[in-house]
Amino acid sequence: MNKLIWLIxxxxxxxxxxxxxxxALNNQQDTTxxxxxxxxxxxxQVLVVLTAFAAGVAVGVLGxxxxxxxxxxxxxxxxxxxxxxxxxxxxxxxxxxxNAPAYADGI
Numbered sequence: 362m363n364k365l366i367w368l369i370x371x372x373x374x375x376x377x378x379x380x381x382x383x384x385a386l387n388n389q390q391d392t393t394x395x396x397x398x399x400x401x402x403x404x405x406q407v408l409v410v411l412t413a414f415a416a417g418v419a420v421g422v423l424g425x426x427x428x429x430x431x432x433x434x435x436x437x438x439x440x441x442x443x444x445x446x447x448x449x450x451x452x453x454x455x456x457x458x459x460n461a462p463a464y465a466d467g468i
Contacts, residue, residue, distance in 0.1 A: 388406040
């Protein structure tokens, strides 16, 4: 069973690779990208698309860095003890409600 799953994964990866390779071969004509102040850049269309994709990934990663740092900082802090109420039996701690969100999303 594991070999079948491994084979299916590799076939999916090969299909994705050949699809992208065919896309690159079909988009080799030159494209002009016009910037501000009359600047322009001429390159194959597939290179322009790849550059736009890479720029989008970079902006997304840079946008997530503050959140990652905050999560990392919070995970390294010691967990505060949950205060017990006077009605809680000895040895047990009060638990938060089951429907409490795991994190605050800022909304």
